Structures are given as structure tokens and as C-alpha cells.
Amino acid sequence: MVTTMDQRTLEAVIYERDPPIARIILNRVDKANTKDSVLVREVDACLHEADRDGAIKVVILKANGNGFCGGHVASWGPDEDPYPEFGTTFEELYKGTADLFLWPTLYLWEFPKPTISQIHGYCVGGGIYLGLLTDFCVASEDAYFQMPLAQSLGEPGGHTMIEPWLLMNWHRTMDWLLLAPTLSAQQALEWGLLNKVVPKEDLEDTVEEMARTIAQIPLTTLMAVKSNVKRAWELMGMRVHLQVSHILTNLVGAASDVQARRSELKDSGLKPRDFVARGDHDTDVSQAE
Amino acid sequence: MDLRETRERIIYEKEGAIARVTLNWPEKANAQDQKMAEEIDAALLDADRDYDIKVLVLEANGKGFCSGHAIGNNARDYPTFAEASSHMGTPWKGQTDLFVKPVLNLWEFSKPTIAAVHGYCVGGGTHYGLITDIVIAADDAYFQYPPLQGFGMPSGECSIEPWVFMNWRRAAYYLYLAEVIDAQKALAVGLVNEVVPRSDLHARVDSIAHHIAQAPLTTLMATKANLKRAWELMGMRVHWQSSNDLVALASMSSDVQALIRQVLEGNIKPAEMARRQASAADALDS
Numbered sequence: 001m002v003t004t005m006d007q008r009t010l011e012a013v014i015y016e017r018d019p020p021i022a023r024i025i026l027n028r029v030d031k032a033n034t035k036d037s038v039l040v041r042e043v044d045a046c047l048h049e050a051d052r053d054g055a056i057k058v059v060i061l062k063a064n065g066n067g068f069c070g071g072h073v074a075s076w077g078p079d080e081d082p083y084p085e086f087g088t089t090f091e092e093l094y095k096g097t098a099d100l101f102l103w104p105t106l107y108l109w110e111f112p113k114p115t116i117s118q119i120h121g122y123c124v125g126g127g128i129y130l131g132l133l134t135d136f137c138v139a140s141e142d143a144y145f146q147m148p149l150a151q152s153l154g155e156p157g158g159h160t161m162i163e164p165w166l167l168m169n170w171h172r173t174m175d176w177l178l179l180a181p182t183l184s185a186q187q188a189l190e191w192g193l194l195n196k197v198v199p200k201e202d203l204e205d206t207v208e209e210m211a212r213t214i215a216q217i218p219l220t221t222l223m224a225v226k227s228n229v230k231r232a233w234e235l236m237g238m239r240v241h242l243q244v245s246h247i248l249t250n251l252v253g254a255a256s257d258v259q260a261r262r263s264e265l266k267d268s269g270l271k272p273r274d275f276v277a278r279g280d281h282d283t284d285v286s287q288a289e
Numbered sequence: 290m291d292l293r294e295t296r297e298r299i300i301y302e303k304e305g306a307i308a309r310v311t312l313n314w315p316e317k318a319n320a321q322d323q324k325m326a327e328e329i330d331a332a333l334l335d336a337d338r339d340y341d342i343k344v345l346v347l348e349a350n351g352k353g354f355c356s357g358h359a360i361g362n363n364a365r366d367y368p369t370f371a372e373a374s375s376h377m378g379t380p381w382k383g384q385t386d387l388f389v390k391p392v393l394n395l396w397e398f399s400k401p402t403i404a405a406v407h408g409y410c411v412g413g414g415t416h417y418g419l420i421t422d423i424v425i426a427a428d429d430a431y432f433q434y435p436p437l438q439g440f441g442m443p444s445g446e447c448s449i450e451p452w453v454f455m456n457w458r459r460a461a462y463y464l465y466l467a468e469v470i471d472a473q474k475a476l477a478v479g480l481v482n483e484v485v486p487r488s489d490l491h492a493r494v495d496s497i498a499h500h501i502a503q504a505p506l507t508t509l510m511a512t513k514a515n516l517k518r519a520w521e522l523m524g525m526r527v528h529w530q531s532s533n534d535l536v537a538l539a540s541m542s543s544d545v546q547a548l549i550r551q552v553l554e555g556n557i558k559p560a561e562m563a564r565r566q567a568s569a570a571d572a573l574d575s
Contacts, residue, residue: 091542237527244531251534254541256378 012039014064015046019055020215021208022046026130029065034073035126036082037100043130044104047111057215057222059111060207061134062118068143071125072101072158074265074272094250101159102246105129106239109162110230112223114214118207119143119185120200124273126158132166132193135226136214138207140200143185145193151180152272154261156252161245165238166193180276290341298325300350301332306343306502307495308336312417315351320359321413322366323387329417330391337399343502343509345398346494347421348405354430357412358388360440361553381537388413388446389533393526396420397517399510401501405494406430407487411560413445419453419480422513425494426472427487432480438467438566439559440552441545448532452525453480467563 006017009027016023024046026033033039043061050056063069073082085096108115108130115134123131123139124146131137132145147163149155156177157163163173172191175181185197198206214222233239252258265275292303300311310332312319319325329347336342349355359366363380369387370380395402395417407427410418415432418424434450436442444450450460459478462468472484485493501509520526539545552562 089543091544094538094542237524240524240527244534247531247534247538251379251381251538251541254379254538255381257376259378 010042010046012036013042013046015049017050017053017056019053020057021060021211022050022053022056022058023060023062024050026061026063026065026069031073032067032070032122033063033065033127034070034082035100035130036073037085040100040104044107047107051112054219057113057217057219058211059113059115060118060211061115061130062207063120065121067121068117068119068123069127069130070122071127071272074125074153090250090254093253097159097250098246101126101129102243105133105160105162106242109133109242110239112226113219114222114226116207116211116214118203119194120203122146125149129158129160129162133162135229136210137194138196138198138203138210139185139188139194140203141185141197142200143188143197145183145188146180146273146276147176148180148272148276150177152261152265152270152275154252154258155249157245157249159246159249160242161248162242164241165233165236167191296328298322299328299332301328301335303336303339303342306341307346307498308332308339308342308344309346309348310336312347312349312351312355315349317359318353318356318409319349319351319414320356320366321388321417322359323369326387326391330394333391333394333398340506343400343504343506344498345400345402345421346405346498347395347402347417348491348494349407351408353408354404354406354410354418355414356409357414357436357559360559361556379537379541381534384446384533384537388416389530392416392420392447393529396529397526399513400506401509401513403494403498403501405490406432406481407490409433412436416445416447416449420449422516423497424481425483425485425490425497426475426481427490428472428484429487430472430475430481430484432470432475433467433560433563434464435467435560435563437464437563439557439562441539441542441548443535443539444532446533446536447529448535449529451528452520454478467560467567 008015012028014025014027016025024043026039028039047059050059076082083096083100085099086093087096116136116138117131117134119131119137119139120143123143125148128145128147147157149157163176167173167176183191185194188194189197196206265272268275270278292301294301298314300313302309310329314320314325336345363370367383367387369383373380373383402421403423403425404418404421405425406418407430410430411433412435415434419432444464450464454460454463463470470480475481476484552559
């Protein structure tokens with residue numbers, strides 16, 4: 001079978017159709033690949049295309065630039081609007097955040113074919129919903145992970161609380177969410193968040209080989225295996241829990257103590273990650289970007 | 290030990306194996322203000338810990354069973370809402386403390402519970418009148434949830450409707466249209482166990498309570514636990530907790546706040562607002 005690679009550069013991502021592999025490459029390097037509305041919608045659209053494409057068996061999610069994904073856009077200038085869906089009222093925000101940060105996240109999670117994330121550098125905040133929700137996660141040694149939102153924005157997370165399901169460990173979940181530790185690739189591997197950690201120069205080859213190995217299996221089999229694994233987590237309640245956590249995130253965003261924390265963050269001019277580290281001399285954090 | 294105490298909002302009685310909580314604020318239609326919610330919850334805790342008690346009966350003095358939440362003056366009726374709001378900008382935690390945990394306490398009360406419902410059992414009142422193990426209705430009883438049409442609330446803090454109707458369409462119709470379900474219809478759709486003449490209600494419930502109380506306490510508690518675990522496995526307990534989050538969320542939305550303002554400023558009760566909206570829709574028909 002002769003196949004040709006088709007590469008399309010969209011506004012925030014690059015889509016590579018290279019049957020049986022499709023690659024979605026986050027490509028907004030000047031903005032740390034943050035998940036603005038455009039990036040979220042383009043990733044979602046590429047996933048839909050890969051799903052409907054009978055020649056695609058595996059999707060790789062990776063990134064150009066210094067890191068994988070910097071998370072949600074936490075602050076923006078008066079002339080910018082990274083999230084037009086958020087509207088102006090509380091109820092528009094509720095719907096808009098569902099459209100951007102609930103449904104596309106659930107779609108990636110239950111995407112019918114195997115997915116692999118290829119992570120280097122930062123994978124923080126909302127970035128973990130792209131980096132850690134895939135079926136396979138491979139990171140280079142320089143990768144690091146953090147969820148700074150409770151400490152900085154006062155939000156329980158980024159609209160879908162995947163942590164209880166990812167970590168499957170109550171104490172680690174609380175530690176991760178409330179103490180906002182920066183996990184190195186090696187620590188993330190120890191916590192069971194990753195399949196492999198490899199030297200940076202080996203990252204691409206490792207993931208590509210993994211994808212080719214997976215793609216030797218019939219598509220029907222791949223989809224059946226994935227479906228069965230997903231149904232187990234759904235039976236445990238994960239899908240309902242992610243939807244409920246979106247309600248809580250919106251609720252919390254309207255509380256006065258949370259809004260006060262958000263103003264504090266804004267006034268500090270710091271990024272959420274740096275806000276968490278203010279006055280903190282933890283070496284893990286100071287070494288990170 | 291037998292007991293009969295008249296408290297601020299309830300009468301609490303213990304007589305042999307039967308504990309009886311009588312809502313006793315008839316001049317305010319037995320509205321569920323904070324005091325009422327707390328006194329019922331405290332009585333439940335006492336009856337639970339009392340080994341002489343095998344059955345709990347919930348009934349009411351006055352024209353009806355319970356008219357639901359007090360509306361219009363949270364500072365007076367729900368100091369805990371005001372306190373929660375002052376700390377966190379929302380009454381979310383206060384709602385949980387008054388209308389989620391105590392309702393769950395009633396639902397999962399360790400021993401059999403019976404509600405004796407007469408007259409109105411509406412709004413939050415249905416969370417007392419419809420979630421006991423057994424419900425006996427007087428022939429004048431009726432059930433309604435007006436706050437969807439009348440106050441913009443998606444359901445109560447605990448969204449009981451999917452679970453008490455166990456029928457999607459009936460729950461939807463009841464909520465969306467603020468349907469008034471009379472005692473006979475309540476019997477037909479399985480919301481209540483029996484309908485009896487108003488004059489027989491107390492005696493009938495008393496008789497059922499004594500009947501149940503002849504079984505060993507261990508057996509009664511095991512039966513109750515087994516029934517409750519089935520509903521919990523279906524997801525009810527988690528659903529009731531997350532529905533409270535949605536109520537808090539709805540109350541922050543501007544469209545809901547506009548309706549609440551209209552009701553409060555016009556001094557209209559939610560049930561009256563629901564009636565007006567039904568009439569307005571009827572007028573469109575003709």
C-alpha cells in the first residue's frame with residue numbers, strides 16, 4: 001500500500017496524516033502552546049478527522065517549542081480574547097467552559113483509537129489534559145508536570161478533575177492538587193503517570209516505534225481493546241465525575257474568596273506557576289522554567 | 290424512655306418503639322427555615338442512637354405537611370446562608386449543611402421511616418414528605434415542586450425526582466410544568482403507599498409503625514441498609530450531592546437571578562409565580 005504523508009499547518013497546530021499514524025503537533029511556540037480557544041478547537045477537529053479516517057490507527061499528540069503545553073491562558077491583555085466562548089455572563093461562562101474544557105477533554109479521553117502523547121519540557125495546568133489523558137504517555141527526561149491552579153487561581157483544577165483517575169491514589173491526588181509539586185519525568189514515572197522516560201534525543205524514535213508496533217494490530221482489535229478499557233473507567237464513574245467537576249469549577253469561580261485569590265494573582269503579574277513558587281525556595285521549582 | 294417535648298419548630302415524641310417528629314410551625318405553613326431543619330436533624334440523631342426506637346414517623350400539625358423553604362429573608366430564616374455568603378460569596382456550604390446532609394440523614398436513617406402527609410407537601414417539603422421509606426397520604430394531600438417555574442431552581446438541593454418517580458418522563462413533566470400531583474395520582478404513579486381519609490391518617494400511620502416495630506431491630510436495620518445500598522449503587526447518593534452544586538450554580542446565573550428578583554420584589558410566592566406562568570401559557574393557547 002502506497003501512502004503519502006499529508007501535512008497541514010493550521011493556526012495553532014500541525015496535522016500530519018501519515019497512515020496508519022496521525023500526528024497532532026501543538027505549534028504555537030511563542031505562546032508556550034497554551035490552550036486558547038483556537039488550539040482547543042483545532043486539536044478537537046484533528047481528532048475527529050483522525051477518527052473518521054479509516055486509514056488511521058494511532059494518533060500521536062506532540063508539540064513544537066520549548067515544552068509540550070503551558071496550560072490554559074491565565075491572563076491576557078485588553079485587546080486579546082483567547083476565549084470568545086466565555087461570553088460576559090456567568091451562564092455563558094458555564095456553557096463556554098464546557099464547550100472548550102469539558103467536551104473536548106472527554107472526547108480525547110474516549111477517542112476510539114489508541115493515542116500516544118510525546119511530552120518534552122513543561123506539561124502544566126490544563127496542559128495535563130492533553131499530555132496525560134492519552135492511552136500512552138512517553139516523556140523525555142526534561143519533561144515536568146504541575147497543576148498550580150488551586151494555589152494560584154483558587155480553582156480545584158482545570159474543569160475536569162482527572163487526577164483521582166490518573167493517580168488512582170487518594171494521598172497523591174491531594175498532594176498534587178493542593179501542594180502543587182513539580183514532578184520531574186522520573187517522579188511522574190514513579191507515580192504511574194507515564195509509560196516511559198527516555199533521553200530527549202530518543203523521544204521521537206521511541207514514540208514512533210511504539211506507534212508502528214501498535215499499528216500492526218487490526219483496527220477493530222485496537223478499538224475493541226480501547227473501548228473495553230474505557231468502559232471499565234466509566235463503570236467506576238469517571239465520565240460522570242468529570243462532568244460534575246466542571247460544575248464545581250464554575251461554582252468555585254464565582255465564590256468571593258476564590259475571586260479574591262484570582263485578583264491577587266492578577267495583581268502580582270506572575271504566571272500561576274511562578275505565583276505558587278513565590279517566596280518558595282524548593283529546588284524542584286526553582287530549577288524549572 | 291418515653292418523651293414528649295415541644296420545641297420551637299417541632300414536637301418530638303418517643304413512645305415505646307416509635308419516635309414521632311411532628312412539624313409544628315403551622316402559622317408559617319411548616320416552612321423549612323434553618324431552625325426547622327436543625328431541629329428535625331437533631332431529633333433524627335437522637336432517635337437513631339436510642340435502642341428502644343425501631344420506627345420513625347414524620348408528620349405535621351396545621352393545614353398541610355410542609356410548604357418548603359422560607360423565601361425572602363435569608364438573614365432571618367437562614368443565618369447560615371448569610372454566614373456562608375459573607376465568607377465565600379455564595380450560600381453553597383450553608384445549603385449543604387441544611388439541605389443536603391440532613392436530607393441524606395433522613396434518607397439513610399438507620400431504621401424504617403414513615404411520612405404521614407396531609408395538605409400541601411411542596412418545594413423542599415417534598416424532601417421530607419417523599420423520601421421516607423413509606424409514605425401515607427391523606428386524601429387532601431398534594432405534591433408539587435414550584436421552584437423551577439417559580440424561582441429558577443433546577444431542582445432542590447437534593448434532586449429527588451429521578452429517584453422517587455423512577456420514570457424519566459414523569460420526573461421531567463413534574464419539574465418543568467410544576468405539576469400538582471394530588472393524592473390519587475401520587476398513589477397511581479407510586480409516590481405514596483396508601484391514601485386514607487384525612488381523619489384516619491394519624492391512626493393508620495400509627496398502626497403501620499406498630500406493625501413494623503414487631504420485627505427485631507437488627508432485621509429492620511438490615512432490611513433498610515440493603516434497600517439503601519441498592520439505590521446508592523445506582524448512584525443516588527452522589528447525584529443528590531452534585532445536584533446541590535447545580536442549585537448553587539443556577540443561583541449565580543443572571544437569568545435565574547432576574548426571576549428571583551421578580552419574585553421577591555413582587556412579593557410573589559414561587560408557587561404563585563409558577564401558577565401565573567402556567568396561566569400565561571394557557572392564554573397563548575386560546
